[in-house]
Amino acid sequence: MIATHLPILQVVIPLMAAPLCLLLRRPRLCWALSLAVSVIALVIALLLLGRALSEGPISYALGNWSPPWGIEYRVDVVNAFMLIIIAAIGTIVQIFAPRSISHEILPSQHTLFYTLYLLFLSGLLGVTITGDTFNVYVFLEISALSTYALIALGRDRRALTAAFRYLVLGSIGATFILIGIGLMYMMTGTLNMADMAQRLQPMLDSRTALAALAFLGVGLTLKLALFPLHIWLPDAYTYAPTVVTVLMGVVTKVWIYVFLRFAFTIWGQEFVFTEMHLQDLLVPLSLIGMLAASTAAIFQRNVKRMLAYSSVAQIGYMMLGVSFVSQTGLSGTIVHLFNHALLQAALFMALGAMLLRVGSPLLDDLRGIGRQMPWTMAAFVLGGLGLIGVPLTVGFISKWYFILAALEKGWWLVASLILLTSLLAVIYIWRVVEVAYFQQPDPNTTPVKEAPLSMQLPIWVLIMSILFFGISTKWTAGLAERAAAWLFGGGP
Amino acid sequence: MSEFPGLLNYWLVIVMMMTGFYAMISRNNLIKKVIGLSIFQGAVYLFYITAGKVFAGTAPILEEGFSNYSNPLPHVLILTAIVVGIATVAVALALIMRIKDAYGTVEEDEIQHQDKIR
Amino acid sequence: MAVRGWAVNPSVSLLVAILLPLFAAPLIALLGRRPNLREAVTLTTGGLLFLNALALVGPLLDGQRPALVLAEILPGLSLVFELEPLGLLFALLASGLWIITSLYAIGYMRGHHERNQTRFYVFFALAISAVQGVALAGNLLTLFIFYELLTFTTYPLVTHHRTPEAQRRGRIYLGMLLGTSFFFLLLAIVLTWQLTGTLDFRSGGILTGKADGLLLGVLLALYAFGIGKAALMPFHRWLPAAMVAPTPVSALLHAVAVVKAGVFAILKVVVYVFGLDLLNETDINTWLIYVAGGTMIIASLVALTQDNLKARLAYSTIGQLSYIVMGAALANGWGVLGGGLHIVAHALAKITLFFCAGAIMVTLHKTEVSQMRGIGRQMPLTMGAFFIASVSIIGLPPTGGAWSKWFLILGGLETGHYVAVGILVLSSLLSIGYLIPIVINAFFFPAQDNGGLKEAPTLSVIALTLTALGCLVLFLYPGPLLTLLRLMGVF
Known part of the structure; x- marks a missing residue:
């Protein structure tokens, strides 16, 4: 009985828990609740993936209104994989959160943090699971609004301006997406993705289609922070509390997933990348993003901002993988969605643990x-090695796919630029390593202790996963290849 | 039906949208930015509603003598969008209040100036 | 031969070669406060490792080529260890000289009053584990993995003194070895995979008939310069830079293990990936x-x-x-x-x-x-x-x-x-x-x-x-x- 309603439970449980959390008021209880909800969400996501793998796509008609009239939730390999990423990172973050926010968020706002987190979770899960375009917009705003508030929880006042700037740009992006969806609705008279995909095909020549694609393209790339529309990201990542930064890393990935959904499932890759020449636009932008952001990361004094720029570069990798328009490239992107989620979470959390003790993310203070x-620094180094793409870590797996995809196309320059970026990553990671191991701490400061177990545990779980999924890739690369094949088949 | 009046609404929507967009990127005052955002989003509401209008159609109520109805779905959609818009503005204004508390100003250049000094 | 009498499954021995020093490392770290016991662990491990390699000679002479597949890293590509004559020679050499170097290091490190000796022995053991991995690698991917691990495990040894000078030279060391291996070697390996669909070492090579002369020439260049540990000019600067390390490191790693891993890889690539006949035919x-x-x-x-x-x-x-x-x-x-x-x-x-x-x-x-x-x-x-x-x-x-x-x-x-x-x-x-x-x-x-x-x-x-x-x-x-x-x- 419950099994048939899993898709809706995936979204509704966190949504319901949010107001409940506000009623509970006591931060400890709120924490227990949001941890429980995250674990439940993860379990549901795993069950959904199991079913999607064995039985094919799951279609769930919301309120029993049959699609395409009612809202449909649709789970296939691609978004089940994405759901797992969201819920897994959410769970890990919740284990990490209590100690981290005790330092980074005012005590009076802890309840608020958990409430916002639950809304955020439900928003992201909703964006991912839904098969209805307008529903994407609604959940987009649920997650976005809670993200703005979450960033503003940062204790530095610059968090406020960063949140405001993100709000303005994020709203522009969201509105562009809304316009794009509206235009598509005007053409097809439907909001259901699968239905839309069929009805859209004969109308692709029209000017409306062009306008819709343009609005969606700009809106989505703004949300997923592709260079040069990434300007909101570094500030937001830097000044948000660490836990929020980790969560925001998932946001850009969800938007990459939505981009895949729109480009491959609804519009069709042939139209988007070849006829509309989006490939010619996205390849250079991704490459410039990778190079420029990695270079910028090298010159940061604030380690958190450095990691933020590194994230922009990694988004470049992922969009590059998409714009190869090949199964290999797409597999690379999908597997990197997962791999980078692990890497980024591990690195930001390790930095968060240092923040707890040292109180500053500046390189000089480390x-x-x-x-x-x-232990914390060892975790940071291992995570950094993953970011560089050293073998036996997940980063290597992604890199392998991207290079292979470039060579399959015969794009030697692109392949060498990918390799160059990973060398730039060596430089910015090694700056931290040298400061941490080769320099003496300031004698005027009191020596700090190792981070508490409640922080070490989630960090090392992530590090172990980084190594495990770098050695055994059946469940990451294997799934990503299936997902890519699925998207390429145009299956709704 | 000539083309121009039929598309008049869309022209107006575009003018309005660009007005709001311009205000958002050019104004220095954060409140004015939010006003721009509201205008921008308002334009999109009009756009959806226009799209739902069927020429010579009535409100979609089953009644003798009417067979031509406007599409109600965009209206419903835009109700949601309006709610979202209000929430966005509310969050934005709340942020501005806290920015005012922290910086003592809502002018963007002054805020940037203060952050540079620190 | 006496060693043939050992009833050890050869494919298990392959794994033991990697794991023995790997597990010795934490043990050495734990015994940091008791130097004599710590050094005893190093020496015992070295001895066992050498015997383990020696036990593999018998099966090899019997014509066996046992292999061990550990995990599938990428679809169709696995972490594989395989017994092969040149590799066994290298494994014997590295493990045998590790014992002698350990003897030497005990005298040297104590005589020189070096600090952080525990860390030294820990990373030494890890580096040896990586060397064994390079020696017994059953395909190019495995070779590459352990080749990179060797770079990272030797970096703390090179920069052992943690002086600004060590830091500067550590940069050259890491930068040049990583630069060449990422930029050229990885590209070469991916290209080989894309051309042939396999990365196995096979006698006679795997590239015959898969690419034209020009591409093969480029590939050979990518391999030759990508394997920076072979110190082919102009990518040799890291080796003098590495001399900032304590002498036992320079002796075993930068005269034997690391540099030999480089030339060993080149020999393997030439013999088992290109094949001598192919090179002679195409004259690249x-x-x-x-x-x-x-x-x-x-x-x-x-x-x-x-x-x-x-x-x-x-x-x-x-x-x-x-x-x-x-x-x-x-x-x-x-x-x-x-x-x-x-x-x-x-x-x-x-x-x-x-x-x-x-x-x-x-x-x-x-x-x-x-x-x-x-x-x-x-x-x-x-x-x-x-x-x-x-x-x-x-x-x-x-x-x-x-x-x-x-x-x-x-x-x-x-x-x-x-x-x-x-x-x-x-x-x-x-x-x-x-x-x-x-x-x-x-x-x-x-x-x-x-x-x-x-x-x-x-x-x-x-x-x-x-x-x-x-x-x-x-x-x-x-x-x-x-x-x-x-x-x-x-x-």
Whole structure:
């Protein structure tokens, strides 16, 4: 009985828990609730993936209104994989959160944090699971509004301006998406993705189609922070509390998924990338993004901002993988969605643990941290190696796919630029390593202790996953290849 | 039906949209930015409603003598969007209040100036 | 043979070779406060590792090629270990010399009062684990993985002193090794995979008929320069930079394990990925002979100008590595045989030289060649070993270096590359120039600081005597090595 309603439960449980959390008021209880909800969401996501793998796509008619008239939730391999990423990172973050926010968020706002987190979770899960375009917009705004508020929880006042700037740009992006969806609705008279995909095909020549694609393209790339529309990201990542930064890393990935959904499932890759020449636009933008953001990361004094720029570069990787328009490239993108989620979470969390003890993310204040917090710093180094793409970490798997995809196309320059970016990653990661291990801490500061177990545990779970999924890729690369084949088949 | 009056609404929508968009990117005052955002979003509401209008159609109520109805779905959709718009403006204004508390100003250049000094 | 009696499953032994030092590392770390026990663990592990490798000789002679698939890293691509003659030779060499180096290191590190010795032994064990992985790798991907791990596990050893100087040189080390391996080697491997759909090592190669001459040439260049650990010019700068490390590291890793991992990889790629026949047909290997020859000559000339003994030895290593690259580039049986043999011959000789350099530094606190007049009278055993090893580097009887040079010259003559022969001879002359004066100065001049007999720590002297004797034994009994190398099936 319950099994048939899993798709809706995936979204509704966090949505319902949010007001409940506000009623509970006590931060400890709220934490228990949001942790429980995250775990439930993860379990549901895993069950959904199992069913999607064994039985094919699951279609769920909301309120029993049959699609295409009612809202349909649709789970296939692609978004089941995405749901797992969201719920898994959410769970890990919740384990990490209590100690981290005790330092980074005012105590009076802890309840608010958990409430907003639950709304955020439900928004992202909703965007991913839904098969209805307007529903995408609604959940987009649920997650976006809670993200703005979450960023503003940061104790630095610059968090406020960062949140405001993100709000303005995010709203522009969302409205563009809304316009795009409206135009598509005008052409097809339907909001259901599968239905829309069929009805759209004969009308692709029209000017309306062109306008719709343009609005959607700009809106989505703004949301997923592709260079040069990434300008909101570094500030938001830097000044948000660490836990929020980790969560925001998932947001851009969800938008990459939505981009895939629109480009491959609804519009069809042939039209988007070849006829509309989006490939010619996205390849250079992704490459410039990778190079420029990696270079910018090298010159940051604030490690958090450095990681933020690195995230922009990784988004470049993922969009590059998409714009190869090949199964290999797409598999690379999908597997990197998962791999980078792990890497980014591990790195930001390790930095968060240092923030708890040192109180500053500036490079100068992390001198000698390798001796004072050996485990945390070791985790940071391992995560950094993953970011560089060293073999036996997940980063290598992604890199392999991207290079292979470039060579399949015969794009030697692109392949060498991918490799160049990973060398740039060596530089910015090694700046931190050298400061942490080669320099002496400021003698005027008191030595700091190792981070508490409640922080070490989630960090090392992530690090172990980074290594495990770098060695055994049956469940990541294997699934990503299936998902890519599925998207390429145009299956709704 | 000549083309121009039929598309008049769309022209107006575009003018309005660009007005709002311009205000958002050019104004220095954060409140004015939010006003721009509202105008921008308002234009989109009009756009949806226009799209739902069927020429010579009535409100979609089953009644003797009427067979031509406007499409009600965009209206419903835009109700949702309006709610979202209000929420966005509310969050934006709340943020501006806290920015005013923290910086003592809502002018963007002054805020940037203060952050640079620190 | 006695070792054949061991009823150990050979494919298990492959795994043991990797895991033994890997598990020894945390044990060493735990025993940090009890140095004697800690060193006992290192030595025991080394001994077991060597026996383990020895136990694999039997199955290999019986014609077995056991393989062990660990995990599927990418669809169709696995982490595989496979027994192979050249690889086993390398594994034996690395594990055997690890024991001797550990003996030496105990004397050296304590005599020199080094700090953070536990960390030193931990990363040493990890590096050895990576070396075993390189040696026993069953496909290119596995080779690449352990090749990279070797870079990262040796970095803390190179920068052991954590001085600004160590930091600066660590950058060169890491930057150059990672730069070449990411930029060229990874590209080459992905390209090979894309062309052939396999990364296995197969006798006769996997590339035949898969690509045209130009692409093959590019691929060979990507491999030759991508394997930066082979220190082919212009990517050799990391090796002198690595000399900032404590001497045992320079001795085992930067005369044996790391650099040999590089040339070993080149030999493997040439023999099992390209295949000698393919290289001879397409003639894409000639340029590599000249690059290797050029490296030999230039490195030897630079070595002549170095006053710091370790730096001189480092440049000598760069030149000697190119012997092996040249052996591979000659692409015939004699060349590969000479190259394979030179891996062992040079390892024994160069590790002895480094041991001597370290012993001089610990005992007399001298690092520059110009300070070493008359030290032969103070440290006769050390300088005697130095002399034997020098003769082996030059390539004269009665030392092991003579055989490898002999085979290399035969290879050059057979393929008609007379220039290569000339370069080999010239390089020998140059190595006389940069090594023999040190010995002459040491023995035929009076000691500068009229101290009496003052030998290095006993353990260190034992170690360097053993390796010097090894140079001589290799000349007298090269047979077992030739038998092993012949199993490669290229001559």
